[in-house]
Amino acid sequence: MRIFSKKIRRFFPVYLLFSLAVILFAGLLLAFNIWLEYYGVPVCVMTGLSNRLKQYGVEFCASSCKAGILKGIVFENIDIKGKNSYEYPSLHAKRLQLAVSPWRIFEGALLPMRVKIGDGRLNLPLLPEFGKEGEADLLSFTALNADIGGDPGMIVLHKAKGKIRNFEFSVSGTLDNLLHLAGARGSELLHDKLMEKESEKTLSPRSLNWYRRLMENIPLSMRKYIIRSLDKLSERNFEGVPKINAFLSLDAKDFNKTRAEASLFFPDVQYGYLKIGAIHEKLLLENGILQFQDLRLELGDGEYILSQGRYDSSMSSISGTFSGSCSPEKMLLFVDEAARETLADKLRLSEAKLIAFNGTLHHLSILTGSYSGTVELRIPVMTFNGVRLKNVSTTVDIGDDLISGRIVSDDPGGNEIRSTYTITGNTFKAVVEGKTPPHALRNFLSESAAEFIYGSIKFKNRQERLHFTGEITSHNWKSSEFEGKIRLTLPTVICHGLEVNQTVAELAFTPNTLAVNNIEAKIDDSLSISGNMKCLLKDRLITASVICRGSPGKTIKMLDPQHKSFIESLTADIKWPAKGNLMETNADISISYGKNPAYFITGSLVMTDFEYRDIHFNYGATRFLIDSNKLLVLPGAILQTRDGQSLLTVSYRGASSGEEEDLAQEFISPKGILNFSIDSTMSGNDIMRCLYPEWRSEFIDFPQRMKVTASGLIDYKNEMNTRFTAEINNGTCFWNGIRITDVDTGVRYENNRLFIKNASAAVCNGRIGMDYEFDFNTKRGQIDAKLKGALLSSVLREFHIDMPNASRTNASVSAAMNAGLYYNAEDLLQMDGAGDLQIKGSDLWSVPVLGELLKILGKAWNTNNLGSITEVNGEFKLRGDELATTSLKSDGSVVALNANGVYHWNTNEFDFRVRAELLKGTLPFETLSTVLTPISWILERRIQGKLDSYKWQE
Structure with a gap:
């Protein structure tokens, strides 16, 4: 008991002293707390803290x-x-409260305190990482009120409210894995201490590396x-205050583990000329992907856009889908200005009240701004490059500088078009097929190309449609x-x-060229055309290769007026019969139709059943060359x-080209020089008329x-320069109605004079040799002819005199003549000259004229036996037409004849006096005949008339 009481007495003073010490410490601490709350932290402490932070690069005040x-x-x-x-970030706040909870360290809290910011600016x-260049790229939070605390391993943002520019926000969340950054920073500090690379006074430059590390964990693109x-x-001028409410769960180590949920409110806003209604939207960030659902933009008048999408931080791209319905004007406001300008001149949508659409944004790169997507449009009416399309459905793929897609227009009777196309910058490419009214094609041609085509042809029925398929491109489609x-x-x-009923062609065109290839045109059953053509529009040059089969007359009608007059001039003397005619032409053409027209045409020509200068030809074929220098080859x-x-x-x-005449006029009224060579078996007159239209067969x-x-050569301007030579073999001709056969001669024409030298021919079974010359200037000529051994019966037949007993006589005629030729005012042949005549035969009384005289003499002598006449000789002169x-x-032994008189060959009339000399051949010599002269006068008769109708008079 005593021992116990001693122990109590010994323990109590110790306990009492400890309690008093604690109470004293608590009292002192309470007094110090009261003093700090009332008077605040001493200035020396604040100064020391500021100086210490400055060593780490932080300015504190x-x-x-x-x-x-x-x-x-x-x-x-x-x-x-x-x-x-x-x-480095910065913070200014009217109030910053730090409530420290040290015991939370033992709970694993990274931040063992509670931080409250009042009316701050962060x-x-x-x-x-961009240094001073990124100085203006700040995210500023104003009117900031925040409550920040800590949990095991993370920082907790219990709540933060404020403004980001003109937007109100309210956010809560967590920031995890800051220990990773802190640990990394601690390792660096320890390493620097051990290596003694920096002193305590030089710690500031690297003190805030954690912030840069934090930012670098967030994708730069975001x-x-x-x-x-x-x-x-x-x-944008919103009609209210946009608001954002968000919950964030950030991971400082791995951004892909960050999760965020946000709800956004945007009041009505004017977007250019477009007013968009209030927007309520929710965002979700998870696994590095930012998503939004059912974003609806109200555009007014029941028009809207509904979309959903996502942002992928690993690829720094946005993707999504959208659909809606709106007017064309509002739709174009969503297109960037460059695209809007590109479409403005070519695309008109004003007739379409609403356009329904849906699409997908495949990719929009935050880093580069590149994008791609697909949109499907249904347009009631649109006009593209002047072509009106109805019931249009199109799918458009849009890329960075590329627009491609497919368009279908279903408009029976109008434009039915199916096309795939791409637009890259100003470059346009399309594959097209369909049907369209004729005038629509004009919108895709340059002005000069359209003028050339539509100036040459007209469409019979503007409601009929042409069929087309092909490709169109433009490197500057604006x-x-x-x-x-x-x-x-x-x-x-x-x-x-001329109506062309069916035409198929391949049209190739550029702004400066127009080519029409593989042309197949059918006018009717009698005419078709095929070939290729190219036109250099700026140079106004045409080249063509054409094959034409069929009616020549219709072919010529198809040419334009200038070329038509030219070709018509070449064919002015050709007549095309109505039946059986055919022309096939293969021509290569080069035409300059500018200020100074020029032509060059070469090819081949085949014709059947035609007339040229009244000569009928069954067939004709030739190569040809024509140029604008007035050359025809x-x-x-x-x-x-036949x-x-x-x-x-x-x-x-x-x-010469110096003369002001077009090429057509040159062939209508030729003034040039024609060189020719000919090898012919045709009629001589036909040959002469082909070469010399003025030829006169008279x-x-x-x-x-x-x-x-x-x-x-024939000189049409100076006929005195015309000249040619010819060789005739076994020919036949008529000279003043007299048939001449087996003609062999050389012909020469020069100085407007015709020469026939050493001509040899058969006339009436005899032979004639002749030199002939005629001057067309004076219409005078010269003939020197000799006839030998011609049958008298044939000669009379040439003069249309019938000789009934021609087969019984063998009389022949020989003659010579040398005379000058000319034509009088009535264009009748005149001759001045002389000649001789000899007729030999066994019985000349059989000659009709002589036979008539024989009858007269027989009646006078009352006998039929007057002997025979075997030879007639005489000389004659030619004067004018007689x-x-x-x-x-x-x-004649019994009766001899002596005649004189005249014969007019132009009228075929004659007037002769014939005297019978009796017993002229009786011996002695002519004595008896002389004695009987009075009786001869009595027997003289006159014969006159024409060779086919004459009469005897006393």
């Missing part, structure tokens, strides 16, 4: 600092900032997107500089008055008639086929 066990540490008008504003540089989005939204290849099937067109023309054919080579050179007639070779003789005599 506060107007006052009070501390208490219950309220914690309270700073007034506090400023905390780093070395600069572009790498600036967070979003691009610290941070840039936040800046751009805030800038754009700040430019200026309608299109090019392409299109296969066309045209309805009935009218080309210079036929290197080898074959012409066939009687023969000719091989003709011709070159025609028109008058001079000398070649009606039958003959072998002729000729060459020379042949006169004073000594036409015959032999």
Whole structure:
């Protein structure tokens, strides 16, 4: 008991002393707390804290600092900032309260305190890695009121409210894995201490690396997107205050583990000329992907856009889907200005009240701004490049600088078009097919190309549609500089008055060229055209290769007026029969139709059943060359008639180019020089008329086929320069009605004079040799002819005198004549000259005229036996249109004849006196005949009339 009491007495003073000490400490602590809460932390302590933080690159300043066990540490008008504003965050607050809970360290809390910010401003540089360049890229929180605490391993944002620019926000959440950053920072400090690389005074430059590390864990693209989005939204004039409510669960180590939920409210806003109604939207950030659901933009008048999408931080891209219905005007407001300008000149949607659409945004890169997507549109009416389309459905794929898609327009009777297209910048490409009214094609041609085509052809029925398929491209489609290849099937067109019922062609065009290839045109069953054509529009040059089969007359009608007059001038003397005619032309054409037109045409021509200068040809074929220097070349023309054919080579050179005449007029009234060579078996007259239209067969007639070779030139301007030579073999001609056969001669024409030298021919079974010359200037000529051994019966037949007993006589005629030729005012043949005549035969009384005289003499002598006449000789003179003789005599033993008189060959009339000389051949000599002269006078008779109708008079 005593021992126990001693122990109690010994323990109590110790316990009492300890309790008193505790109470004293608590009292002192309470007094110190009361003093700190009332007077605040001493200035020296604040200064020391500021200096210490400055060593770590932190500038700290506060107007006052009070501390208490219950309220914690309270700073007034506090400023905390780093070395600069572009790498370090800064905080200014009217009040900052720190409520320390040390015991929470043992719970694993990273931040064993509660931080409350009142009416603060927090600036967070979003691009610290860009240095001073990113100084303006700040995320500023104003009117900030926040409550921040700690939980095991993380910082907890219990609640924060404030403004980001003009947006109100309310946010709560957590920040995890800060220990990772803190641990990394501690390792660096320990390493620096051990290596003694920095002293205690030089710790500041690296003190805030944790902030940069934190920012770098957030994708740069997202941070840039936040800046751009805030800038754009700040430019909009909302009719209220936008609000954001969010919950964040941030992971400082791995951003992909960050999760955030937010609800956004945007009041009505004017977007350019478009007013968008209030927007309520929820956002979700998870696994590095930001998503939004059912974002609806109300555009007024029942128009809207409904969308949903996501942002993928790993690819720094946005994707989503959208649909809706709105007017064209509002839809174009969503397109960027460059695209809107591109579409403005070519696309008109004003007739469509609403356009329904849906689509997908495949990719929108935050880093580069590149994008791609697909949209489907249903447009009631639209006009593209002047072409009106109805019931249009289209799918459009949009990329960075690429727009592609497919368009279908279903408008029976109008434009039915199916097309796939791409637009890259100003470059437009399309594959098209369909049906369209004829005028629609004009909108895709340059002005010069459209003028050329539509100036040459007219469509018979504007309601009929042409069929087309092909490709169209443009490297500057704003200026309608299109090019392409299109296969066309045209309805009935009218080309210079001629209907073309069916035309198929491949049209290739550029702003400066127009090519029409593989042309197949059918006018009717009698005419078709095929070929290729190219036109250089700016140079106004046409080249073409054309094959034409069928009616020549219809072919010529298809040409334009200028070319038509030219070709018509070439064919002015050709007549195309109504039946069986055919022309096939293969031509290569080069035409300059500018200020100084020029032509060059070469090819081949085949014709059947036609007339040229009243000569009927069954067939004709030639190569040809024509140019605007008035040159025509036929290197080898074959012409066939019923009687023969000719091989003709011709070159025609028109008058000098200095003369103001077009090419057509040159051939209508030629003034040039024609060189030719000919090898022919055709009629001589036909040959002469082909070469010399003024040929007159009244001079000398070649009606039958003959072998002729000729060459020379014809000068249409100076006929005195015309000259040619010819060789005739086995020919036939008529000279003043007298048939001449087996003609072999050389013909020469020069100085407007015709020469026939050493001509040899058969006349009435005799032979004639002749030199003939005629001057067409004076219409005078010269003939020197000798006839030998011609049958008298044949001669009389040529003068249309019938000789009934011609087969019983073998009388022959020989004659010679040399005379000058000329034509009087009535264009009748006149001759001045002389000649002689000899007739020999066994019984000349059989000659009709002489036979009539024999009958008269027999009656006078009452006998039928007056002997025989075997020879008649005489000389004659030619004066004007008459042949006169004073000594036409015959032999005869009983009766001899002596005649004189005249014969007019133009009228075929004669007047002769014939005297019978009796017993002229009786011995002695002519004595008896002289004695009987009075009786001869009594027997003189006059015969006059025409050879086929004459009479005897006493």
